[in-house]
Amino acid sequence: xxxxxxxxxxxxxxxxxxxxxxxxxxxxxxxxxxxxxxxxxxxxx
Amino acid sequence: xxxxxxxxxxxxxxxxxxxxxxxxxxxxxxxxxxxxxxxxxxxxxxxxxxxxxxxxxxxxxxxxxxxxxxxxxxxxxxxxxxxxxxxxxxxxxxxxxxxxxxxxxxxxxxxxxxxxxxxxxxxxxxxxxxxxxxxxxxxxxxxxxxxxxxxxxxxxxxxxxxxxxxxxxxxxxxxxxxxxxxxxxxxxxxxxxxxxxxxxxxxxxxxxxxxxxxxxxxxxxxxxxxxxxxxxxxxxxxxxxxxxxxxxxxxxxxxxxxxxxxxxxxxxxxxxxxxxxxxxxxxxxxxxxxxxxxxxxxxxxxxxxxxxxxxxxxxxxxxxxxxx
Numbered sequence: 245x246x247x248x249x250x251x252x253x254x255x256x257x258x259x260x261x262x263x264x265x266x267x268x269x270x271x272x273x274x275x276x277x278x279x280x281x282x283x284x285x286x287x288x289x
Numbered sequence: 290x291x292x293x294x295x296x297x298x299x300x301x302x303x304x305x306x307x308x309x310x311x312x313x314x315x316x317x318x319x320x321x322x323x324x325x326x327x328x329x330x331x332x333x334x335x336x337x338x339x340x341x342x343x344x345x346x347x348x349x350x351x352x353x354x355x356x357x358x359x360x361x362x363x364x365x366x367x368x369x370x371x372x373x374x375x376x377x378x379x380x381x382x383x384x385x386x387x388x389x390x391x392x393x394x395x396x397x398x399x400x401x402x403x404x405x406x407x408x409x410x411x412x413x414x415x416x417x418x419x420x421x422x423x424x425x426x427x428x429x430x431x432x433x434x435x436x437x438x439x440x441x442x443x444x445x446x447x448x449x450x451x452x453x454x455x456x457x458x459x460x461x462x463x464x465x466x467x468x469x470x471x472x473x474x475x476x477x478x479x480x481x482x483x484x485x486x487x488x489x490x491x492x493x494x495x496x497x498x499x500x501x502x503x504x505x506x507x508x509x510x511x512x513x514x515x516x517x518x519x520x521x522x523x524x525x526x527x528x529x530x531x532x533x534x535x536x537x538x539x540x541x542x543x544x545x546x547x548x549x550x551x552x553x554x555x556x557x558x559x560x561x562x563x564x565x566x567x568x569x570x571x572x573x574x575x576x577x578x579x580x581x582x583x584x585x586x587x588x589x590x591x592x593x594x595x596x597x598x599x600x601x602x603x604x605x606x607x608x609x610x611x612x613x
Contacts, residue, residue, distance in 0.1 A: 281462075281469055282303040284311045284323035287536040288376070288407045289351035289425040289453060289546075289554055 298472055302534050307406065308377050315339050321462040322473060324454040327566070328573045329379040333457070334595035336581045340460040342597040343561065345474045347454040348481070350445040351546075351554030352382055353429025356421045357414060358439040365389045365441075371420035374405035374413060382423045384572040385448055414438060425453050426546040426554060427538055434545060445552055452565060463597065475606035481556030483608055484547075487522035493609035495525050523547040561598045567591075 303320070305311050308329060314320035316338030324347045325333070333341050356362045362371075375383040386402060389395075403419055410422040411432040421441060422429075432438025444451035456477060458470050483492075491497075495512045502508055512528050514520070527543035530536045536543060546553060570591075574584050584590045 279298045279466075279469060280301060281298065281322055281473060282301045282320065283473070284303045284305055284314065284320050285454075286305055286308065286311070286324075286407065287538065288428060289348055 298469065300473060300476065304534060304537070306408075312337065315341060315457075315459060318461075321459045322470075323457055325457045326377055326380045327452050327455045327569055328381055328384060328578055329377060330455050330457045331570055331573055331595050332379050332578050335579050335584075335590055341457045341595075342460060342463060343455045343566075343595055344458055344463075344470060344597050344600050345456040345477055346452055346559040346561065347456055347477070349450045349452065349555045349558060350443065350552065351426050352385075352423060352444040352451055352453050353426060353440055353553075354421060354423040354442040354444075355410075355414060355429050355432050355438045356441045358437055360420065360439070362421065362441060366393050368421055369395065369399050372401040372403055372418075374403045374410055374419045374422035374424075376405070376407045376410075376424050378404050379573070379578050381451065381453055381569060382425075384569060384576070385444065385451070386423065387572055387576065388448065411435065411438065427536070427542050430542060430546045430549075434542060443550075443553060445555075450555075450558065450565075452569065467600070471600045471603045472606070474600040475603050476608075478559060478601070479606045479608050481559055483610075484522050484526055484556040486557070487610075489520040489522075490610040490612065491520065492522075492525055492529065493611060495528070495611075523551075560601050561596050563592045563596075566596060570595075 305314075308326065311320065311323050311325065312329070312333060315323060315333065318339060327343070330341065330343050333339075334343070362368055373386060375386060377383070383402060386400070390397075390400065405413055405419070405422065407424045407428045410424050410428050413419060414422055414432055415435075415437050429438070429440065433440060444453075456474070458473075463470055491514070492512075494510070495514055497514050498516045501511060501513045512525070512532070514525070514528065518524065518528075524544055524547070527540050527547055531538050531540040531543050573579065579590070582588065
């Protein structure tokens with residue numbers, strides 16, 4: 245195995261370890277953005 | 290009831306303590322939707338810093354005229370020479386007083402109209418600041434339940450289908466996200482139908498006491514239905530609306546407002562009607578509400594300038610009701 249492939253493998257292993265260390269992939273990244281609208285009112289009908 | 294939509298949109302309540310605070314935020318660009326007094330919304334559309342449109346009604350009736358229980362006043366005619374408090378100079382309650390003045394032949398000198406903050410009105414009546422007040426609920430019912438106030442008129446009896454607050458959105462929001470406006474309007478329509486015609490299924494977030502967690506922290510986001518409590522939509526709504534981020538009022542007061550009598554306030558028939566809005570506009574013009582930019586043949590102002598009824602055509606939004 246060439247030196248460059250070994251380095252690539254080490255990098256991928258490092259990234260995999262980081263990902264696992266932070267839990268799995270954050271699925272919220274792939275969720276559509278939730279829309280929020282504030283509606284003002286007085287406590288009176 | 291409108292807080293979460295099936296499409297994941299979140300509608301958050303932002304409670305204010307005064308009308309100017311709401312109009313300042315709209316004009317400042319930090320608020321894009323609000324319930325406003327109908328004539329005030331017209332004035333904003335005519336003269337405000339941020340262009341707005343009325344897109345739906347908030348409710349009908351729900352305004353009460355109150356006098357002291359021990360007073361001799363039995364009709365508007367008896368109020369000649371007295372003071373009446375209204376919630377805002379650009380309110381439909383003020384216009385209703387003008388209508389009554391016309392009906393009973395009062396001149397401007399016959400009754401003194403005072404602007405007064407709605408939450409302070411019951412105390413103002415009790416301490417003699419004025420002889421009567423007219424306001425949206427629950428501040429009419431408050432004096433009644435506390436024993437010193439008596440209802441002189443419900444609006445349903447003197448101006449049926451009275452319009453108090455309307456839903457206003459900025460034209461900026463209409464242009465940038467019309468779907469969001471339609472979703473909000475459909476939610477209000479659906480909530481109104483649930484309130485007036487719904488069954489006893491519980492709304493999402495309402496939990497019977499026997500199923501509620503004991504832990505206070507876990508209960509904080511829930512509305513706990515006490516054992517034996519009425520499950521009718523209006524009684525659930527009273528518990529929801531009593532929460533701090535909505536009305537922050539005693540649930541029993543809101544239950545009273547929503548049931549005594551049942552047609553004290555109505556949540557259906559919320560479509561914008563041109564004839565009704567033009568009647569309010571006519572009084573607004575007569576009373577000088579548009580003094581900064583008077584309505585003239587050269588600078589006209591009409592229903593299409595302050596109302597946008599397009600969003601009322603989309604209905605059928607599902608509310609998050611729990612199955613029995």
